[in-house]
């Protein structure tokens with residue numbers, strides 16, 4: 001199934017037609033002004049290290065969002081933007097510090113918007129790809145400026161998962177190991193299949209190790225297994241990201257960065273890359289919802305389990321429900337009670353689970369086929385700063 005979808009990739013290299021969604025009469029009410037009970041359904045709140053927005057409305061339906069912090073400083077960032085170009089969802093999972101993920105959250109969407117303005121609102125795979133490359137260039141320049149004062153910025157990076165819904169098509173662009181899974185109605189029995197739409201760039205995936213070995217045929221140490229975990233050069237699990245410039249440009253792989261990041265031999269070519277895997281998926285009326293999440297969720301929940309949880313409950317609170325299901329699994333693995341896990345403070349929490357971000361987009365095909373324009377535009381970032 002995934003392969004079939006991948007084959008459609010060539011489709012998205014062509015513009016998707018004119019209609020940049022001028023009609024605009026089908027106004028979607030922002031949360032709070034909308035239908036019955038929106039006040040409670042749209043509840044935004046906080047419970048300790050958890051932030052959530054139970055339900056909101058975006059251009060193509062409803063969404064639910066939740067984030068839980070485990071690190072001393074939250075390394076996940078995320079956003080939903082919905083406007084004339086369609087809908088843009090981003091999940092950015094930082095490592096080595098929060099700076100790269102924050103930079104991506106501040107810049108990637110702006111680049112995307114500027115490029116789609118240039119192309120009269122027509123989105124293609126190239127639009128998304130260029131936005132990624134401009135963000136990488138910008139961050140690299142930022143690291144260069146700070147090299148004398150904050151050299152450790154060279155070792156900060158971020159996974160980057162983006163979904164764009166435009167012209168009845170979903171574009172997925174990914175760097176690293178966050179994941180988006182589609183819940184799709186199949187057969188006559190009321191079942192919902194879980195279809196993973198993103199490709200993960202983690203050395204624990206055999207295909208990625210193979211890809212790295214092919215790119216570096218003369219380096220027998222390109223991937224190393226340490227304590228049961230595969231790492232690129234024995235250092236990092238993901239092979240693609242924004243940032244991590246110490247693994248991309250030789251001039252940053254030297255003192256004064258920490259020895260654990262320095263390569264034993266000179267770097268002749270970039271080891272990590274910022275080229276996203278891109279999928280273009282024409283939306284089908286049976287496509288019910290999309291779950292975007294950082295790897296913190298997927299290390300505890302299978303695609304099928306996550307789809308089943310969303311599918312068998314009301315829309316409101318879906319993202320929070322997924323986060324809690326993952327925490328329950330994390331607690332079970334440690335043979336402790338969920339209620340006890342919840343009492344553990346950030347930083348120590350990181351020994352039990354990672355930062356987790358979840359965004360669920362429910363797909364309303366009446367809105368999608370009408371090309372509804374969200375007015376006023378929605379712009380939401382997860383709000384969890386401690």
Ligand SMILES: *[C@@H]1O[C@H](CO)[C@@H](O)[C@H](O)[C@H]1NC(C)=O
Nearest residue numbers: 185186187188189190191286
């Ligand atoms: C769409 O969903 C209906 C109802 O579940 C099912 O009968 C049909 O086979 C599905 N179509 C496709 C293409 O999956």
